[in-house]
Amino acid sequence: MGGDHGPAVIVPAVFDFLRRDAACSAILVGRAEALQPHLAAGAALAARWSVQHASEVVDMHDPVATALRVKKDSSLRVMANLVKEGRADGAVSAGNTGALMAVSRFVLKTLPGIDRPAIATALPTLRGHSYVLDLGANVDCEPEHLLQFGIMGAMLAAALDHEARPSVGLLNIGEEDIKGNEVVKRAGELLNGSGLNFVGNVEGDGIYKGAADVVVCDGFVGNVALKTSEGLAQMIRAFLREEFSRSLFTKLAGLVAMPVLNAFKARVDHRRYNGASLLGLKGVVVKSHGSADAFAFRHALESAAVAARERLPEKIAAHMAAMENLGPAPTLCD
Amino acid sequence: MGGDHGPAVIVPAVFDFLRRDAACSAILVGRAEALQPHLAAGAALAARWSVQHASEVVDMHDPVATALRVKKDSSLRVMANLVKEGRADGAVSAGNTGALMAVSRFVLKTLPGIDRPAIATALPTLRGHSYVLDLGANVDCEPEHLLQFGIMGAMLAAALDHEARPSVGLLNIGEEDIKGNEVVKRAGELLNGSGLNFVGNVEGDGIYKGAADVVVCDGFVGNVALKTSEGLAQMIRAFLREEFSRSLFTKLAGLVAMPVLNAFKARVDHRRYNGASLLGLKGVVVKSHGSADAFAFRHALESAAVAARERLPEKIAAHMAAMENLGPAPTLCD
Numbered sequence: 001m002g003g004d005h006g007p008a009v010i011v012p013a014v015f016d017f018l019r020r021d022a023a024c025s026a027i028l029v030g031r032a033e034a035l036q037p038h039l040a041a042g043a044a045l046a047a048r049w050s051v052q053h054a055s056e057v058v059d060m061h062d063p064v065a066t067a068l069r070v071k072k073d074s075s076l077r078v079m080a081n082l083v084k085e086g087r088a089d090g091a092v093s094a095g096n097t098g099a100l101m102a103v104s105r106f107v108l109k110t111l112p113g114i115d116r117p118a119i120a121t122a123l124p125t126l127r128g129h130s131y132v133l134d135l136g137a138n139v140d141c142e143p144e145h146l147l148q149f150g151i152m153g154a155m156l157a158a159a160l161d162h163e164a165r166p167s168v169g170l171l172n173i174g175e176e177d178i179k180g181n182e183v184v185k186r187a188g189e190l191l192n193g194s195g196l197n198f199v200g201n202v203e204g205d206g207i208y209k210g211a212a213d214v215v216v217c218d219g220f221v222g223n224v225a226l227k228t229s230e231g232l233a234q235m236i237r238a239f240l241r242e243e244f245s246r247s248l249f250t251k252l253a254g255l256v257a258m259p260v261l262n263a264f265k266a267r268v269d270h271r272r273y274n275g276a277s278l279l280g281l282k283g284v285v286v287k288s289h290g291s292a293d294a295f296a297f298r299h300a301l302e303s304a305a306v307a308a309r310e311r312l313p314e315k316i317a318a319h320m321a322a323m324e325n326l327g328p329a330p331t332l333c334d
Numbered sequence: 335m336g337g338d339h340g341p342a343v344i345v346p347a348v349f350d351f352l353r354r355d356a357a358c359s360a361i362l363v364g365r366a367e368a369l370q371p372h373l374a375a376g377a378a379l380a381a382r383w384s385v386q387h388a389s390e391v392v393d394m395h396d397p398v399a400t401a402l403r404v405k406k407d408s409s410l411r412v413m414a415n416l417v418k419e420g421r422a423d424g425a426v427s428a429g430n431t432g433a434l435m436a437v438s439r440f441v442l443k444t445l446p447g448i449d450r451p452a453i454a455t456a457l458p459t460l461r462g463h464s465y466v467l468d469l470g471a472n473v474d475c476e477p478e479h480l481l482q483f484g485i486m487g488a489m490l491a492a493a494l495d496h497e498a499r500p501s502v503g504l505l506n507i508g509e510e511d512i513k514g515n516e517v518v519k520r521a522g523e524l525l526n527g528s529g530l531n532f533v534g535n536v537e538g539d540g541i542y543k544g545a546a547d548v549v550v551c552d553g554f555v556g557n558v559a560l561k562t563s564e565g566l567a568q569m570i571r572a573f574l575r576e577e578f579s580r581s582l583f584t585k586l587a588g589l590v591a592m593p594v595l596n597a598f599k600a601r602v603d604h605r606r607y608n609g610a611s612l613l614g615l616k617g618v619v620v621k622s623h624g625s626a627d628a629f630a631f632r633h634a635l636e637s638a639a640v641a642a643r644e645r646l647p648e649k650i651a652a653h654m655a656a657m658e659n660l661g662p663a664p665t666l667c668d
Contacts, residue, residue: 126569136507139515173470173557181473181554204561208569217558220515223507224555225562227538232563235460235542236570236602243598250594257591260584264577268570 001030001075002058003094003290003297010094011038013297017305018045020298024305027052027088029075054078058099060290067099068106076100080107083283089308090284092275092300094292100285101137101278108283111313113320116141117280118149118219119287120156121226122273127210131157132171135276136223146170146187146216147194151323152279152316153214154196159310160303161213169202169212171221177201183218191216194323233268275300277307280316284308335364335409336392337428337624337631344428345372347631351639352379354632358639361386361422363409388412392433394624401433402440410434414441417617423642424618426609426634428626434619435471435612442617445647447654450475451614452483452553453621454490455560456607461544465491466505469610470557480504480521480550481528485657486613486650487548488530493644494637495547503536503546505555511535517552525550528657567602609634611641614650618642 001007007030014026025048028035032053042049054075058067067076076095080103082088093100101117110117120133133149133156134141141149150168157166170188172180177188179201191198202211204225217225240261244254254261270289274296278285284307288300335341341364348360359382362369366387376383388409392401401410410429414437416422427434435451444451454467467483467490468475475483484502491500504522506514511522513535525532536545538559551559574595578588588595604623608630612619618641622634 124569126572139507171558173473173554173561184554203565204558204563205565205568207562208565220507220518221555221558224505224538224551224559227507228541228559228562229538229566231539231542232566233570234539235458236567238460239601240598243594243601244591246594246597253591253594257578257587257594260577260580260587260591263580264574267573267577 001028001035001094002060002096003288003292005094005291005293006030007035007038009292009294010297011035012041013292013294013301014049015042015045016294017298017301018042018048021302021305025049027082029054029079029082031055031057031075052078052082058096058103060096062096062099064098064102067096068102074103076103077107080104080283080285083285084108090286090304092286092288092297092304094288094290094297094300097136097287100287104278104281104283104285108281108285110280111282111317111320113317113324114148114152114280116145116148117278118145118152119276120149120153120279121276122160123207123226123229124268124273125208125210129273130207130210130213130215132207132215132217132222132225133279134217134219134222135226136219137278138219140220141183141218143183143186143190146183146218147190148280148320149216150191150194150196150198150214151319153216155312155316155319156277156279156307157213159312159315160306163213165197166213167199168196168214168216169199169206171207171215171217171225172201172203175201175203187216230270233270271296272299275303277303277312279312282313282317284312335362335369335428336394336430337622337626339428339625339627340364341369341372343626343628344631345369346375347626347628347635348383349376349379350628351632351635352376352382355636355639359383361416363388363413363416365389365391365409386412386416392430392437394430396430396433398432398436401430402436408437410437411441414438414617414619417619418442424620424638426620426622426631426638428622428624428631428634431470431621434621438612438615438617438619442615442619444614445616445651445654447651447658448482448486448614450479450482451612452479452486453610454483454487454613455610456494457541457560457563458602458607459542459544463607464541464544464547464549466541466549466551466556466559467613468551468553468556469560470553471612472553474554475517475552477517477520477524480517480552481524482614482654483550484525484528484530484532484548485653487550489646489650489653490611490613490641491547493646493649494640497547499531500547501533502530502548502550503533503540505541505549505551505559506535506537509535509537521550564604567604605630606633609637611637611646613646616647616651618646 118134390405452468
């Protein structure tokens with residue numbers, strides 16, 4: 001059980017999640033001695049959770065190779081095995097992203113028709129929210145990968161938001177078809193012929209305008225867009241805080257404006273968007289931000305629960321099979 | 335004379351600029367009949383400006399080929415010729431970016447040692463401001479291009495901010511050397527051996543943290559980072575406005591907080607950062623945002639004036655010559 005805060009935050013988040021969703025149960029995976037001090041608060045729910053001991057810890061600085069080949073009893077590995085064995089319908093971790101992706105991919109494998117799993121998250125927009133992928137799993141992409149991201153993103157939006165035909169846009173540096181590098185131009189052609197509700201190119205500002213329900217890009221570009229946004233939001237927060245603490249007058253103004261500023265903050269609260277989906281695997285895996293608090297972690301658990309209920313991996317596999325005329329969608333247990 | 339507002343905004347901006355900088359003079363390039371109605375306000379400064387008629391207009395939708403081969407008496411073309419002939423020390427335009435770059439490159443040519451010109455702009459950061467390049471002129475880059483962007487960006491920061499050894503960072507998806515795609519990894523090695531004050535990889539959020547004075551990336555990534563930032567800033571502005579206009583109470587809170595919100599707005603005012611430098615050309619060319627008002631356009635004029643005074647193109651050429659052991663820096667008039 002990882003992340004910046006470990007069980008102290010995650011265990012209460014799980015109990016809170018169980019209280020709100022009576023149909024779910026949870027397996028807490030981690031070092032039993034680290035989990036123990038936090039379990040008493042869940043006594044009333046004891047029939048709906050259990051502890052699965054994992055003796056090793058993959059930390060944020062462990063190379064992927066260590067997570068894969070050395071620490072075979074890490075919570076990441078044990079958790080992935082639970083999903084593979086069908087004992088869990090989905091997995092959520094706040095640990096090392098690279099290790100989570102590598103271990104999940106190694107244990108669960110990718111779905112038929114998917115070359116590379118991708119990471120997707122929701123971002124707030126002027127019109128609600130949109131999903132962006134890939135956010136860093138794939139730094140060099142071929143057009144076919146971007147097409148697969150489009151399909152997986154559309155299935156994600158359909159599952160989480162019950163959208164019948166989510167719109168899909170391609171992140172580019174201009175709205176015209178002729179813009180962009182060769183990979184993106186070809187990806188645009190593939191998406192255009194994919195049967196998805198493809199709306200064409202979306203520029204960076206289009207993400208926050210809500211130009212499409214799903215915005216597709218390679219992992220390098222997506223990671224830069226996401227981190228740049230985080231940096232800008234932090235700077236704006238810091239500047240607002242500084243301006244409101246300059247003098248007695250500005251502090252009083254801040255007090256008066258507090259309810260409005262809080263309403264604003266709630267609206268762009270990144271904790272409500274916590275929970276990035278690892279798509280393209282034979283199983284539901286969600287990555288929580290390492291710094292997530294219990295409120296944020298619960299949101300990641302809720303995403304995983306919806307994706308599992310909606311059988312998201314099966315739906316992605318079925319769509320890939322239909323597209324590639326491979327016959328009926330393969331099951332997840334091949 | 336282009337941009338969304340044309341001479342009605344640009345001519346007053348030029349006069350304001352001339353009033354503040356007694357050492358400068360200006361040549362207004364455009365259709366004389368369009369400029370005429372706006373000239374009276376500059377009567378007192380008449381010795382320091384003149385009009386250069388250009389009969390054609392490159393509009394925002396003209397393909398680059400039209401700007402280059404058909405409209406040979408456009409204000410863009412005439413302006414570039416003035417710089418080439420040494421009649422102007424720099425040029426500023428609010429017109430079509432692609433056409434401005436293509437015409438400038440065709441007329442002025444690139445500096446020796448520079449394969450491709452790049453577009454750089456300043457962005458506000460927690461620590462002041464930083465320059466980011468390329469912002470869209472080059473969608474597919476080799477490592478050598480990113481090295482050249484680093485050199486040009488460092489020279490720009492040195493010229494505009496009088497920094498002796500500006501720090502240069504490479505935009506990447508992790509801070510470790512092993513991160514990123516192949517082009518970025520190799521660019522990191524080149525920058526490391528370049529003699530620049532290279533501080534290594536900078537993630538997206540590092541831009542706004544002020545992790546480096548100059549942040550280097552390819553034009554696709556830079557354009558996405560810039561536009562994504564614009565979109566997020568617009569969304570935050572819209573949400574703040576909405577929250578402060580919800581009810582009588584929130585409107586009153588907005589009135590009380592107004593001076594603070596205005597101070598905040600001034601701090602992140604993108605107009606103060608207006609003026610993107612086209613670097614790597616044998617001459618100073620600055621692109622103003624098309625929607626710039628007179629205040630913003632004046633900032634672009636000021637950037638161009640400083641770059642010209644600091645002989646930025648000559649300094650870039652000298653640095654390239656020193657690096658490549660080509661002997662003494664070539665002049666701009668070869």
